Amino acid sequence: MTELAASLSAAMPKLRGKLAAEQSLAESLWFRVGGKAEALFQPVDEDDLAYFLSRLPSEVPYVVIGLGSNVLVRDGGIPGVTIRLGKPFATIAPGRDATIWAGAGAADKRVALEAMEAGIGGFAFFAGIPGAIGGALAMNAGANGTETSQRVVEVFGFDRSGDAVTLSNAEMGYSYRHSAAPTGVIFTSVLMQGERRERETIKAEIDAVVAHREATQxxxxxxxxxxxxxxxxxxxxxxxxxxxxxxxxxxxxxxxxxxxxxxxxxxxxxxxxxxxxxxxxxxxxxxxxxxxxxxxxxxxxxx
Ligand SMILES: Cc1cc2nc3c(=O)[nH]c(=O)nc-3n(C[C@H](O)[C@H](O)[C@H](O)COP(=O)(O)OP(=O)(O)OC[C@H]3O[C@@H](n4cnc5c(N)ncnc54)[C@H](O)[C@@H]3O)c2cc1C
Structure with missing residues (x-):
């Protein structure tokens, strides 16, 4: 382990997630380029993430990455900690009144498909965006005339101190491909609002989104x-x-x-x-x- 990963491990005896030194990232990024993460942390759940953040020295920088479909990691790598929310954060739960709760690690496309199965419209645009929900929240991802911000009710996450935060749609400070959410907040899940629609209608929308994309991108x-x-x-x-x-x-x-x-x-x-x-x-x-x-x-x- 490098000094950083080893010293963090020593300071966090109750950490359950994987903390690894000098991890190559390129193979999990869309561009397939870039240097290593000095330390890569993959939490097993929200408590693990909160514990990690609460013990992380304030001088150690961190970045969070999702599916790496909108990032270019430079060749010298990422100093400090890179945090990746994977499968443990990928739950999707359609709710009553055409709402969808989704973890930040859930792939956008899966959200579109699960919404379709539940007869919830308004998420077909996610079918063509190859990121995960955390990235969609950060980037205000959008396509086919719809942006993530139009669906967000509340976003849940953790700040640099490891305290839980809930941000309303207004507090996410959305504009075109941008969120002005407070710096350092890691989004872990979101509650979104769609509308009741026939499954077949949604399926046709998704098919059109995917066909158009394959023809033009x-x-x-x-x-x-x-x-x-x-x-x-x-x-x-x-x-x-x-x-x-x-x-x-x-x-x-x-x-x-x-x-x-x-x-x-x-x-x-x-x-x-x-x-x-x-x-x-x-x-x-x-x-x-x-x-x-x-x-x-x-x-x-x-x-
Ligand atoms: C072929 C292709 C087509 C695309 N088409 C579209 C499109 O139509 N519309 C569109 O909007 N985008 C599009 N994109 C870009 C990209 O898919 C989106 O921006 C997507 O939302 C990024 O998600 P990600 O999980 O890959 O995030 P990443 O690329 O890993 O990260 C992007 C940013 O989000 C931040 N972030 C990620 N997760 C979190 C989190 N949990 N908490 C806080 N911040 C976080 C990262 O720090 C980074 O700043 C496309 C990309 C590709 C490769």
Whole structure:
């Protein structure tokens, strides 16, 4: 164990989750690139997470990752602790009055399918988003005209001290692909509201979402989804295309030919290649249109 993981283990004798040193993350991230987590913690339940946070020294930074479909981990890895909520946080419970309670580790697609089985409409958009609910809450993930924020009633989680917090929809501070929830809060579950609908109607919606996506996005590639937010009044992919960046390549990183707001690892890319390509695209778009593109993908860790 590295010094950090060993010292945390020693200070947390009642920890039940897995705390491991120098863990490679690339194979579990969509881009399949990036360095190691100095310490990776996977809690077994909420009490375990709260205990860990309550004992974590305030100078040790942490980040939480979900299914890694919107992050680029830099090649030098992530200093401090990386927290991953997996299966123990993946429960989905359809409730009365067309509500759905979902753990932050539940895959968005599963939420869409379980809502369908329960005859709850309003979640078909999740069928095409390859992340987990924690990431959807943090990113205000959206597609096909619906955003996560339109479904959220209350979000449950833990703050840096390990205290439980409940955040209302307003307290999540939602805007386009962004939440202004208090820094450091780790979301563990959410209560969402849908509406009663026929299962067959929902199934048709889900089928349409999936078919459209497969036709228009490189869904089976090593990518991080939409790279840049759509600037007000513009569409990011169009600006990138007009700047002549379709197919542009740096090392093993390429601007997708199918969807120009997607960057791909076409083989052997480093995180530095992908970030450099993104910055080159931003530069060319600035030059041709005067528009400043803002990264949607979260770049974390060190070079
Ligand atoms: C092929 C493809 C298609 C995509 N299509 C769409 C789309 O249509 N619409 C869309 O909105 N996005 C899309 N994305 C992007 C991505 O799937 C979403 O942003 C998704 O919500 C990210 O979830 P994740 O679990 O992968 O989070 P990650 O990528 O692991 O993390 C993203 C951010 O969320 C934070 N986070 C994750 N879990 C938690 C938690 N429990 N508590 C607090 N913060 C947390 C992380 O710290 C990070 O800042 C696409 C991505 C790909 C690869």
């Amino acid at each position: 490189p869904t089976k590639s090593r990518t991080g989804g939409s790279t840049f937010k759509n600037p007000p009044g513009h569409t990011a992919w169009k600006l990138v295309d007009e700047a002549g960046c379709r197919g542009l390549q740096i090392g093993g990183a390429q601007v997708s030919v199918l969807h120009t707001n997607f960057l791909l690892n076409v083989g052997g890319a480093t995180a530095a290649d992908i970030e450099a390509l993104g910055e080159e695209v931003r530069r060319r778009v600035r030059e041709t249109s005067g528009v400043e593109l803002e990264w949607e993908i979260k770049r974390i860790g060190v070079d």
